[in-house]
Amino acid sequence: MSSTPLPRAFFDRPSHEVAPDLLGRVLVHGPVAVRLTEVEAYGGPGEDPAAHTYRGRTPRNAVMFGPPGHLYVYFTYGMHFCANLVCLPEGSGSAVLLRAGEVVEGVEVARARRSGARSAARPVPDRDLARGPARLAVALGLAREHNGLDAVLEGSPAGRPHASAAVLEGTPPAPALVRSGPRTGISTAKDVPWRFWIDGDPTVSPYRAHVPRRRNSAATSVGEAPSS
Template sequence: MGGGQLSSAPLPRSFFERPSHEVAPDLLGRVLVHGSVAVRLTEVEAYGGPGEDPAAHTYRGRTPRNAVMFGPPGHLYVYFTYGMHFCANLVCLPDGFGSAVLLRAGEVVAGLEEARARRSSARRVPDRDLARGPARLTLALGLAREHNGLDAVREGPAAGQPHQAAAVLEGLPADADLIRSGPRTGISTAKETPWRFWIDGEPTVSPYRAHVPRRRSAAATSVGEVPSS
């Protein structure tokens, strides 16, 4: 990727003040920067608001865990899942609505060695796999629990932004002819909703996986399933 994409203007907050299924395909080809690592987004999933999307964290309303999703658009909603991984979303719609886009995969276009160093594997990870999948993408960017609620919209001069600031840059939007959509991956409810979007032919896009029921203890089952966004 040319440096021009990394130095392009940040997306305005108004970009995110739309339904998540409209924002999602428009995020393809954009660049999310956190610290010195940047990822060009190649695969995303949209999740709707309270009462409309049973697969979304907001389905049953606002809670302490999902409160960021009900805040201003353009902020990062970062959550811990299955006791192992963090996943990152970008909040959509105006303040109070509760909707987001899950960032599923991308291409590391800056900070390659730093992203690789965050992997615990002793073997060298192929470039295409560094941010291939939502947990890997979040890890590559160095996002964790403390970044939940981080504003990814830079308004005003960017020169004074701290090293750990985040921003979504314009990048080069994906060619509309290359954007594909289909069912969201790995969820058990509303699984046919075609709100997964990806760039056709991109090697960084993660493979589609249908939901496979997992065996759980009685204690785990009693608190319900963890949705994907």
């Protein structure tokens, strides 16, 4: 598995092109590293009604309008954080949601973060450590304070002395193993096939169609901008 960091130019492309290329790449944050197995792309303002940026820039989504390769971390449903990687040039407002992956480094740290009050007699199975966007964020230790964190190491010395996050080349899957389909749990643009995953990988999360909920706040994924 290659530990070479991906350059910023990798992310300076449309999100639906970056997304499938992220499969098999490794996101490192502190002691934990996750090989990405499932992602979703979200477009820009006025283009993708499922994206947080559909209605333009706000304090909440401002990081999505920043330079490519930065982490956009947001809070949803009053209980979960989800992590995304910003795409396209500054000012564009596009990102890829990181939906699932395999913990390849720092397994015990990730397990401790995910277990919480769970009994030590019933540890979280390896395949479930980062299986789903909220679980992935917990396993990597990503929260509100990491919103805007740069995940590109260009210009930094060897290793990670000046950055606490990085996306490494990893081992991309064979093209024949890359699948695409509708995005999970969104009510608008729900048939756009911008969810990408590695076929047969046990860490990929199950697909769930949108189920209407009675609430006023923004919903899941990078999608579902507030209605007011």
